[in-house]
Amino acid sequence: MEKIVISESNYQIRKARIVRTKKLTPLETLFEIVLDGDRSLDHEPGQFIMVSLFGIGEAPISVASSPTMRDSFEICVRAVGRVTKALHALDAGDEIGIRGPYGKGFPIRIF
Numbered sequence: 001m002e003k004i005v006i007s008e009s010n011y012q013i014r015k016a017r018i019v020r021t022k023k024l025t026p027l028e029t030l031f032e033i034v035l036d037g038d039r040s041l042d043h044e045p046g047q048f049i050m051v052s053l054f055g056i057g058e059a060p061i062s063v064a065s066s067p068t069m070r071d072s073f074e075i076c077v078r079a080v081g082r083v084t085k086a087l088h089a090l091d092a093g094d095e096i097g098i099r100g101p102y103g104k105g106f107p108i109r110i111f
Helices: 082-088
Strands: 014-023 028-035 048-053 057-062 073-078 095-102
Touching: 028 082, 028 095, 048 073, 048 082, 057 073, 057 082, 057 095, 073 082
Parallel strands: none
Antiparallel strands: 014 028, 014 095, 028 073, 048 057, 048 095
């Protein structure tokens, strides 16, 4: 039987874990996130991800951290809708889903 190899796609949901939260204002929280399997997000400045909360939905969120931050990444989220309000109820150790990154990043390497 031939072995089927499925390559990872930006359109597949990847499991991730919140490692730190920091309340910035009553509505905004900074989340530090790591992908399962010690993988890097490999994003460029200006790109966004889709954050999935199982059973609730998903929302597009811009990546707030530098691409040089390889072991984890950060997002700053304002609690304004169903998904983002539910995300604010989570804490370090909780799992979420991530798709992406998407969008045309800013080519900072050429500067």
